[in-house]
Structure formats: C-alpha cells, structure tokens
Amino acid sequence: MDFAWPDEIEALRCEALEVGRAAAASLSIREESWVRGFDRDFSRQLGERGWLGMTWPREVGGHERTALERFVVTEALISTGAPLAATWVGDRQIGPTLLANGSPEQIARYLPPMAAGEVTWSLGMSEPDAGSDLASLRTRAVERDGAWVIEGQKVWTSFAAVADHCYLVARTDPDAPPHAGMSEFIVHMDAPGITVAPIRDITGESHFCEVVFDGVVLPRDALVGKENGSWQQLMRQLEHERGGIDRLMSNRALYEDARATADRSNPTAAQEIAAIETMYRIVRLAVIREVIGQAPPGFSAVTKILGTELEQRIAQFVAATAGPAAMLDGRVSRAVVYAPAYTIQGGTSAILRNVIGERLLGLPRR
Amino acid sequence: MDAETREMYRKTLGGLMRRVGAEGAGESDVVAELRELGWDELTVEEPTESVALLFEEQGAALVASRALDMVVAAALGLDDRSVGIAYPEPGPTNVTSAINDDGRLTIAGLLLGASEAAEIAVPAQAGTGVVVAIVSRGALSVVEMEGFDDAAGFTRVTGVVEARHYRLLDGAAWAVAVAAGRRALAHELVGLASHMIDRAAGYVIEREQFGRPLGTFQAVQHRLADAYTGLVAARSVLAAIEPDDVLFGSLVAKAVAGRAAIRAAHSCTQVTGAIGCTWEYELHRYLRRTHALDALLGSWRALRKAIGQQMAEDGHAARLGSAPEGPAA
Structure with a gap:
C-alpha cells in the first residue's frame, strides 16, 4: 500500500496550502475557520479557482474532480485557517443533497451560484425543543393555495443573519410517526415573515442564530425530494456534515504552533505529540474512507467522535504547552473555552454513540 | 465545629455570597462584610473550617473578592489583613518577582481587585531564598489583560522599586x-x-x-x-x-x-x-x-x-x- 499522493494531487495540496496561508495571514484567530471565518471575497476566489463544487458535474458549475482532490484541497485550506464559513455548508452538504434529491430545475438554479462562491446557505434543522431528538421538530409546513406556509422556530442556525438561503426541515404530516412526516425546503432568507436573532456563543462571538418563521410563504417547488421523505434524505446529508475532514481540523493551526514551541525533551509532551499525530492519521483514514465511498451508513458517527475528541485533546495539549498564564487571556484560552463545543455541535457524542450502537453494531434500539 | 453550627455559618456565608453574586462585582466589599460578621474571631476558633466554608460558598456563587488576600496576609503574619498580594505570574517558576544584587525589586505578578489595597506584599526571589517585600500600590503599573475571565478581577502588574521604597517582612514564610x-x-x-x-x-x-x-x-x-x-x-x-x-x-x-x-x-x-x-x-x-x-x-x-x-x-x-x-x- 502506498500512502503518498500522486504528483498532481500533491501539487494541488501545496497550492491549496499556499492559498490558505495567504488568506489566513491577517487573521488573529485561525481556529474553526470553516464555521466562523466568514469572507465573501475569499469565497468568490475559491469559486474562481474551481475549489467549490469540485466533484459536481460541469453543467451545474462543478469541476468533475475526484473526491480525493476535494479532500486534499479542503484539508489544506482548513489546516491553514482560511475563512471558509460563507460557502462551507453549501459545498459540504447542500450541494450534494440537492444533487441526490433535488429536481433538475433546483439543481440548475441553486448549484451554479454555490460553485461560484456567491451564496451562503444556512441549516434550519435544530429547534429549541428538538436538538438531539431532531425527529421531534415542530416547525410546520402547510400546503395552502398551491404554496407552502411555514410556521415555527429554528435555532443554532449558523450565519442565518447573512445567509442567502436556508435549508429547512419542517413537519408536513403531523399525524404520521415523527420520522415519517418531515420534508425539506429551500427558503430564500429575504422572504417576508423571517426574523433572525443572533445568539452569542461561549466565546462571545455570534455566528449562531435563532430564526423565526411567521407565515412565510414558499412556492410549491421549494420542496426538495419526497414529501414526508426527509428522514432518509437527512441521514445521508448528515454523513456529509459529520464525516468530513472539518471535524478533525478545527484547531490544527493552533496545534501546529504549539507543537513547534513544545519542549520535546519533556517525555510527557513528546508522548502527547506522538499520540496526537497517530490519532490524526487514523481519523484522516476514516475520513478518506468516507470520501471514497467505502464507509457503511452511520460510519460518520465514528469519524466525528474520533475527530472531535482529538480536537479536544489538542486543546488540552495546547493549554499544557502554553502554560497556565496563557489561560488568563488570548488565543489559547479562547480555544480551551470553545473546545467543549466540538463534541456537541453537529450531533453530540452521546447521540453518535447511539448511532454506532444501533446502526453499526445492530444493538437493540431504545 | 458541630454540624448545626457549620450549617449556620454555611447559610450565612452562602447568603452573603449569593447576594454579592447577584449585585455584581464592585458593588460590595466582601472582606469588610466578613469582618462585620466576626470573621477574624471565627478564623482563630476554626481556622480550617472557616476557610473551607467561605471559599466553597464563594466558588458556588461565582463571587470574586479579596478573601484570598486576607487568608494569605494572615498566613504571612500581617496584622493589616487589607494588604494586597502580588501573586506570582502563573508559570514554571514559583515566584516571578526578584530582588536584584543592587537591591532593586523587580515586580511581575497578579493582583486581585487591584486598586483597593494601599500596600502590596510581593514574594520575591532573593539569592536562593524567597522574601516578602511590602510596597505601596502606587509603585506598580497595570498591564492590560485580554479578559479571559474579566469577572475574576485579576490585574497583571509590573514595577521596579528602589531598595529605599520597600521594606522586607520579618519572619514571613x-x-x-x-x-x-x-x-x-x-x-x-x-x-x-x-x-x-x-x-x-x-x-x-x-x-x-x-x-x-x-x-x-x-x-x-x-x-x-x-x-x-x-x-x-x-x-x-x-x-x-x-x-x-x-x-x-x-x-x-x-x-x-x-x-x-x-x-x-x-x-x-x-x-x-x-x-x-x-x-x-x-x-x-x-x-x-x-x-x-x-x-x-x-x-x-x-x-x-x-x-x-x-x-x-x-x-x-x-x-x-x-x-x-x-x-x-
């Protein structure tokens, strides 16, 4: 087995590192760049380089590159802290989910601007009373006069305040069992009846938002895929959300800085570096397995647990390397405060362990 | 201390801390209120349990006060318990201030609720030992912190003080x-x-x-x-x-x-x-x-x-x- 990249992929990786470093050069914080680094100019640059929608068909603005090529580019960009958040949700999961479930008209309309880096998508999934138990969501979509009317509330919707579109999951059949009564919709955020309120997160920043839909009217063709068929569509979409390289790389830039300054003559530090580097390579292989389509359904739960728990371990390593004074102010303390969020956002580790037990090990459901 | 007495003190201290916590930092002087409650007598009678109760309640209510200064000052044998303490900068060395060969005191440390104390006790390396010097608050300059926990009330301070402007605390350990x-x-x-x-x-x-x-x-x-x-x-x-x-x-x-x-x-x-x-x-x-x-x-x-x-x-x-x-x- 040869783990080295072919020359042309290695060249692409180096190019992406260079572009990422340049984009992140002026940023004081390079952590979580895929979820907090919002930069529309850089997004358009990514589009011009052909680094968005890399694997999508050419006729919808894609570039028909391999999944491995997309992998090396995204890994390199996130490792440098390049600001990807404006396009990440679209590129990571909405594009693929529309390609899989959308109508030809939806694909033709929404994918080209996504691949050009011109639009930002947000995710309307969680609700105040439907977090881990997503299937209990209550936002309603009611068919009326040939249109859909949306009533309800979403929360933890990143960048809803600046997003162009929201990918909304809503209840269309309240009488069906919870999993069987949900559908997916494309919402234009300028539609009347939408109110967005930013939420300050644990670091004091506010990319999370609360979104209220008050009689928002969507056209008939806003429905994506099957009516009441969201759950199956969503399971696939969540694999993209959970099983990618972003769940491993959030604080890689900080780690590399800490590794450079760590006292390697200290056996504790040296062992921790060895453990982190080993685990990093293992999780990376899990991501690659997902990327090349060799992972079974539910495998992303394994990848996300391994990746995010490594990110938390890295935060501890960085804190130990920087010393206690660094906990009183600055970049290291921010990283330590943010670290608990890794195993919460995008599906808590407790829920993911349920997925592993039920879907991968075949254990009885609760 | 019997269980009933302990509960009584816990209620009193907890009540004080929750009130201060609700009012916010700077609104109350925890140390002054403790004195009024008879803290000094209590610490003589129950040196261990009084500290346990006070600090557990302070932690639970997330109150920042100069109670730690009071405890450290008492352990240093200072009669004036209102003296502030320049805690060493967190890091690999035990003390971060030092008395140089020429007698000058170079200070680097952290203060709690910095501005209130008139005098500051500074632990400092002197040769192979650690001494405690008393300086006036005015001798220290404040270094901005980025605010990891603003509410903790830590202030980073530095200063260089000539030998004639500080005194060493006798017998302080x-x-x-x-x-x-x-x-x-x-x-x-x-x-x-x-x-x-x-x-x-x-x-x-x-x-x-x-x-x-x-x-x-x-x-x-x-x-x-x-x-x-x-x-x-x-x-x-x-x-x-x-x-x-x-x-x-x-x-x-x-x-x-x-x-x-x-x-x-x-x-x-x-x-x-x-x-x-x-x-x-x-x-x-x-x-x-x-x-x-x-x-x-x-x-x-x-x-x-x-x-x-x-x-x-x-x-x-x-x-x-x-x-x-x-x-x-």
Whole structure:
C-alpha cells in the first residue's frame, strides 16, 4: 500500500496550502475557520479557482474532480485557517443533497451560484425543543393555495443573519410517526415573515442564530425530494456534515504552533505529540474512507467522535504547552473555552454513540 | 465545629455570597462584610473550617473578592489583613518577582481587585531564598489583560522599586502563605465544581428529548457521575490534610481539585448541549473561573509534577490519606 499522493494531487495540496496561508495571514484567530471565518471575497476566489463544487458535474458549475482532490484541497485550506464559513455548508452538504434529491430545475438554479462562491446557505434543522431528538421538530409546513406556509422556530442556525438561503426541515404530516412526516425546503432568507436573532456563543462571538418563521410563504417547488421523505434524505446529508475532514481540523493551526514551541525533551509532551499525530492519521483514514465511498451508513458517527475528541485533546495539549498564564487571556484560552463545543455541535457524542450502537453494531434500539 | 453550627455559618456565608453574586462585582466589599460578621474571631476558633466554608460558598456563587488576600496576609503574619498580594505570574517558576544584587525589586505578578489595597506584599526571589517585600500600590503599573475571565478581577502588574521604597517582612514564610492560598483555592474550585454539577443535574432533569428527561439516559448520568466522583475525591483530599503536613497536603489538594473542577466543567457543558455553549447560560463563566483559579499558585499540571518530584526525592510515597495502621511513611 502506498500512502503518498500522486504528483498532481500533491501539487494541488501545496497550492491549496499556499492559498490558505495567504488568506489566513491577517487573521488573529485561525481556529474553526470553516464555521466562523466568514469572507465573501475569499469565497468568490475559491469559486474562481474551481475549489467549490469540485466533484459536481460541469453543467451545474462543478469541476468533475475526484473526491480525493476535494479532500486534499479542503484539508489544506482548513489546516491553514482560511475563512471558509460563507460557502462551507453549501459545498459540504447542500450541494450534494440537492444533487441526490433535488429536481433538475433546483439543481440548475441553486448549484451554479454555490460553485461560484456567491451564496451562503444556512441549516434550519435544530429547534429549541428538538436538538438531539431532531425527529421531534415542530416547525410546520402547510400546503395552502398551491404554496407552502411555514410556521415555527429554528435555532443554532449558523450565519442565518447573512445567509442567502436556508435549508429547512419542517413537519408536513403531523399525524404520521415523527420520522415519517418531515420534508425539506429551500427558503430564500429575504422572504417576508423571517426574523433572525443572533445568539452569542461561549466565546462571545455570534455566528449562531435563532430564526423565526411567521407565515412565510414558499412556492410549491421549494420542496426538495419526497414529501414526508426527509428522514432518509437527512441521514445521508448528515454523513456529509459529520464525516468530513472539518471535524478533525478545527484547531490544527493552533496545534501546529504549539507543537513547534513544545519542549520535546519533556517525555510527557513528546508522548502527547506522538499520540496526537497517530490519532490524526487514523481519523484522516476514516475520513478518506468516507470520501471514497467505502464507509457503511452511520460510519460518520465514528469519524466525528474520533475527530472531535482529538480536537479536544489538542486543546488540552495546547493549554499544557502554553502554560497556565496563557489561560488568563488570548488565543489559547479562547480555544480551551470553545473546545467543549466540538463534541456537541453537529450531533453530540452521546447521540453518535447511539448511532454506532444501533446502526453499526445492530444493538437493540431504545 | 458541630454540624448545626457549620450549617449556620454555611447559610450565612452562602447568603452573603449569593447576594454579592447577584449585585455584581464592585458593588460590595466582601472582606469588610466578613469582618462585620466576626470573621477574624471565627478564623482563630476554626481556622480550617472557616476557610473551607467561605471559599466553597464563594466558588458556588461565582463571587470574586479579596478573601484570598486576607487568608494569605494572615498566613504571612500581617496584622493589616487589607494588604494586597502580588501573586506570582502563573508559570514554571514559583515566584516571578526578584530582588536584584543592587537591591532593586523587580515586580511581575497578579493582583486581585487591584486598586483597593494601599500596600502590596510581593514574594520575591532573593539569592536562593524567597522574601516578602511590602510596597505601596502606587509603585506598580497595570498591564492590560485580554479578559479571559474579566469577572475574576485579576490585574497583571509590573514595577521596579528602589531598595529605599520597600521594606522586607520579618519572619514571613512565603511557603506557608502559598499553602494557605492553595488550600483556600482548592475549596473554591470544589465550590465551583459542586455548583456546576448541581446546575447541570437540574438542567438534565428538566430538559426532555425523546419524550423523557435527558437525565434518564445513562450516557448523561455517567458523565455527571464521573464529575461527581472527581468532586468527592477533591473533598476527601482536603479533609485528609494533616496539621503537620499542610505544605504538601495543600499542594496535593489543589492539584486534585483543579483537575476535578476542569473535568466537571467539561462534563457539565457536554450534558447541557448547545445551551451550555452560549454566552447567556452561566456555565462558561464557571468554566472560565475554574481555569483562572487553576492557574493561580500552581496549575494542576504543575502541581502534579511537583508531587512526583517530591516523592522521588523522599524515596517513598506521600503520607496523605494513608490508612491509620499503614506504614508510617
């Protein structure tokens, strides 16, 4: 087995590192760049380089590159802290989910601007009373006069305040069992009846938002895929959300800085570096397995647990390397405060362990 | 102290701390109020339990005060308990201020509630020993901090003071003061952890998902049970400090309490989910305070190393917590 990249992929990786470093050069914080680094100019640059929608068909603005090529580019960009958040949700999961479930008209309309880096998508999934138990969501979509009317509330919707579109999951059949009564919709955020309120997160920043839909009217063709068929569509979409390289790389830039300054003559530090580097390579292989389509359904739960728990371990390593004074102010303390969020956002580790037990090990459901 | 008396003091101190916590920093002078309540007499009668009660309640209510200065000043033998303390900058060395060969005192440290004290006690390296110098507050300049835990009221200070502008404290033992400070901080960390666990338990009892309270899921129960186990361990170490082994006992207690509190903060954040990751929810303020207090007078990592070094030097395991019939060492 040869783990080295072919020359042309290695060249692409180096190019992406260079572009990422340049984009992140002026940023004081390079952590979580895929979820907090919002930069529309850089997004358009990514589009011009052909680094968005890399694997999508050419006729919808894609570039028909391999999944491995997309992998090396995204890994390199996130490792440098390049600001990807404006396009990440679209590129990571909405594009693929529309390609899989959308109508030809939806694909033709929404994918080209996504691949050009011109639009930002947000995710309307969680609700105040439907977090881990997503299937209990209550936002309603009611068919009326040939249109859909949306009533309800979403929360933890990143960048809803600046997003162009929201990918909304809503209840269309309240009488069906919870999993069987949900559908997916494309919402234009300028539609009347939408109110967005930013939420300050644990670091004091506010990319999370609360979104209220008050009689928002969507056209008939806003429905994506099957009516009441969201759950199956969503399971696939969540694999993209959970099983990618972003769940491993959030604080890689900080780690590399800490590794450079760590006292390697200290056996504790040296062992921790060895453990982190080993685990990093293992999780990376899990991501690659997902990327090349060799992972079974539910495998992303394994990848996300391994990746995010490594990110938390890295935060501890960085804190130990920087010393206690660094906990009183600055970049290291921010990283330590943010670290608990890794195993919460995008599906808590407790829920993911349920997925592993039920879907991968075949254990009885609760 | 009997159980009834302890409960009475706990109620009084807890009430004071919760009121101060609700009013916000700067509104009340905790130390002055303690004096009015007869704190000085209490510490003479019950030196250990009074500190335990005060700092656990201070941690639970997330109050920042100069109570630690008061404890350290008493351990230094200062009659004036309002003297501020320039705590060493957190880091690999025990003290971060020094008296140079020419007699000048170079100061680098942290103050609590900086502006209130007229005089500051500065532990400083002098040759191979550590002395404690008293300087006027005006001799120090403030260095901006980026505000990891603004509410903790830490101020980073520096200064260079000529020999004629400070006096050395006779017979002061900085090591004894550090032990008293560590013990108080360990209790405060225990108070922080205890409050976080209570709050998180309350949250998972209320919050329902999948048609039942989160707290009925074993994954959630186990996280909180682990946090609680750590808390009990920290309390046990504090209770096991022997009167003739206070220096080492306090060191171990702060190491165990710091680690337990940090772990509790992370477990509690995990079980409160996304709410626990918001600025509005109080948990992150406890998490910040936990890390800030862990950094003061030796982080758990640094102290763990010190425990190992001491055991290696002594050539035997520490006595702390040994069974009564066990080996005397």
